[in-house]
Amino acid sequence: MTPNLEALKFGADGLIPVVTQDARTGAVLMQAYADRAAVERTLTTREATYYSRSRGEQWVKGATSGHTQRVVSVHLDCDGDSVLYRVEQTGPACHTGEYSCFHTPLLEGEETQTGLDGTLERVYATITERLATLPENSYVARLHAGGLDRVLKKVAEEAGEVLLAAKNGDRAELATETADLLFHTLFVLAEVGVSSADVAAVLRGREGRSGLRGPKEAG
Known part of the structure; x- marks a missing residue:
């Protein structure tokens, strides 16, 4: 049995939200969903694998675009109902060509990063x-x-x-x-x-x- 997989709380549709973070910069890259098989494949291959709700099938990030995600670690949140993939991102994570899918501001925050970190x-x-x-x-x-x-x-x-x-x-x-x-x-x-x-x-x-x-x- 895959370690800790039983702790995952999949929804009624058999899916669990996945937040993907750049392991090098700490930036949140994207949010998607995964079924049990996708999580198992991710843990086995270290290739970020998700489940497409619109297509009804499993997909591997970068399989067609080349913008791959090598998984560094996988973490489960405290309630067990969401997962964090920490990855090494190749190229942009967003299909628009942006580095992160979260590039559209709703509220501009104050800049807190003053050093070179990230x-x-x-x-x-x-x-x-x-x-x-x-x-x-x-x-x-x-x-x-x-x-x-x-x-x-x-x-x-x-x-x-x-x-x-x-x-x-x-x-x-x-x-x-x-x-x-x-x-x-x-x-x-x-x-x-x-x-x-x-x-x-x-x-x-x-x-x-x-x-x-x-x-x-x-x-």
């Missing part, structure tokens, strides 16, 4: 989606067409701009140029196939009890 992940996800689809008039598509050397040249250029802004003590310019440097660095990672999770793993490995160790100390 932002870099969303930028990286957008870059990888653009590289996969190469949409017309996309900066990512144009830069990609120039080859890796062109991207590397941009990294070097932006690094120089960061140094100059810092030397001049221009805080606003330094923030802007650092953003440009981070963007193009993420671009290089995506081009070469290194994930942001790979970089995060290295940084976590350098975290000591007394703080973050430098590269030479990490060994």
